[in-house]
Amino acid sequence: MKKTILKLPAFIFSLACIAASGHALAEENPITGKDKHMGVATCASSVCHGKPAPDANSYALLNEYRTWSREDLHSKAYKILFNAESKRMAKNLGLASAHTADICLDCHADNVPQSQRGPKFVIRDGVGCEACHGGSEKWLDSHYKKGVTHAENLAAGMYPTESPKPRAEMCLSCHLGTKDKFATHRIMGAGHPRLAFELETFTANQPAHYVVDQDYLERKGQIESVTMWVAGVYYTAKQTLELYNSHLLTANGMIPELSFYDCHACHHPMDKKTWRQTSIEVGLKPGDLRLNDAALQMLVGIAYIRDQEGAQRLLQLSRDLHVASRKDVNGLRSSAKAALAQLASMEGALLDRNYNNNEITSLRQRILSKSAAGQYRDYTSAEQAFLGVETLTLALNQSERYSAQMDSFYASLASESAFQQGRFASVAKNLLSTMYP
Ligand code: HEC
Ligand code: HEC
Ligand code: HEC
Ligand code: HEC
Incomplete structure (x- = not known):
């Protein structure tokens, strides 16, 4: 097991705890949802989530793309399908190549059907923003506007990543697997690493592109780490x-x-x-x-x-x-x-x-x-x-x-x-x- 690097607890705000189960479990996760995925480039422009440093005037950091592309292994998930380990796996499994095989792309990229890929979507972005946040087709144009609430974004199809149950279900779709995409023993036998997962630790280990501060708590509520672990x-x-x-x-x-x-x-x-x-x-x-x-x-x-x-x-x-x-x-x-x-x-x-x-x-x-x-x-x-x-x-x-x-x-x-x-x-x-x- 790799060493876990848990963050120290953030400053505790004296805000009343909002029940952890704020949202009903979404019926569709980012991958089974039917909305179009517009592509990382759509999110990453310099006026949106592609700023070089956190923006003090916005509730979101707006440098999420930088954190994701430089520190987060999800942005490398497609690229590693070209490495020697993946090549050997592909050979062992009789695949033409790992980076063209759905059985690898389903977890190492945002592998939605062609009909759901927007103009700027590229598979090589790997596990991009919409693989976790859901296809943005119906909320892209509204979600940043003044006065638009988080609830309205969710209603337009944004995935409730802040909420323990939906988050667990979404992360586990790749980190454990589902009936539709699974790292079988055949894939393990070909050389895939064993999948080990624990939601709270992996949440802490994913380089954070958000801060849980006062205004975050007001918008999304406080979710305790222990509840996240249990979920x-x-x-x-x-x-x-x-x-x-x-x-x-x-x-x-x-x-x-x-x-x-x-x-x-x-x-x-x-x-x-x-x-x-x-x-x-x-x-x-x-x-x-x-x-x-x-x-x-x-x-x-x-x-x-x-x-x-x-x-x-x-x-x-x-x-x-x-x-x-x-x-x-x-x-x-x-x-x-x-x-x-x-x-x-x-x-x-x-x-x-x-x-x-x-x-x-x-x-x-x-x-x-x-x-x-x-x-x-x-x-x-x-x-x-x-x-x-x-x-x-x-x-x-x-x-x-x-x-x-x-x-x-x-x-x-x-x-x-x-x-x-x-x-x-x-x-x-x-x-x-x-x-x-
Ligand atoms: C069910 C989802 C799933 C499938 C299917 C899957 N992978 Fe993975 N793979 C993962 C996850 C999750 C990790 C990261 C494991 C960890 O570090 O906890 C990973 C890790 C890897 C690694 C090691 C990455 C590193 O940074 O060292 C390689 C290489 C890899 N996968 C290649 C493949 C190839 C090639 C295929 C297709 C034959 C494939 N995977 C299929 C989910 C999957
Ligand atoms: C592996 C999953 C994953 C990926 C990939 C990902 N995010 Fe996130 N994102 C999360 C989680 C988990 C949170 C924290 C919970 C929440 O607030 O929804 C979050 C939070 C956010 C927030 C909320 C900040 C706030 O203050 O409310 C924004 C904005 C965001 N992500 C943008 C992005 C962008 C842009 C990308 C792509 C460059 C991206 N995310 C990629 C999982 C992901
Ligand atoms: C679409 C599939 C997918 C989803 C959804 C996903 N992951 Fe991953 N995750 C991967 C793959 C593939 C890797 C391995 C990437 C690599 O090593 O290049 C990975 C790697 C990681 C790592 C690094 C592990 C290590 O060995 O250092 C962490 C931490 C992580 N994921 C946390 C999360 C969390 C938390 C969520 C949910 C908010 C999530 N992931 C959702 C596919 C996914
Ligand atoms: C019922 C017994 C059994 C279980 C349980 C099992 N394996 Fe295997 N595993 C085997 C056998 C048999 C082989 C083939 C060995 C050979 O080719 O010599 C194998 C091969 C492998 C190989 C290739 C090793 C090599 O040297 O070629 C890997 C990696 C692997 N398994 C990982 C796993 C992982 C990860 C799990 C749990 C998720 C697992 N196995 C569960 C029996 C098992």
């Missing part, structure tokens, strides 16, 4: 369960889609026995393949804070899912549907209100206790546990106080191939006793 975990679990019900599960005939499973279950050296036996706890037998349920398990932990009964039911349903996964496809699919229904019934409790300090403190204690007890045994779950603890510590304004301890917690995850569950657990144990003496 990310919730949608990762939800989209993962939905994928089990897609064609992807059985697209390879006898062998299920291996990207749905814990990568390190297969990819670890045999001369070092790990004896993780995680599988047995969830009703699997030794040697059975285990679905990657990192997000679902994290969500169970979060849910205990607000809806214990729901959390218990979800835990049981996740066990049913594992048991069903070794029997037959239809059983797995119906178990996934049952878990999805349970998730839906808990969404309000988990996401409609921001988390207060008591909740954040006990959430962190819970994750650390489970880590110390060795319950996050696979790398992917341990990684999610670390990122959760980091986000919660930051939200409690304690990052500086615990920075040395957090560094060694991180160090226990630094190498995927040399990950030792026991070390992760013992560092977590130390952290637990320091933070909760």
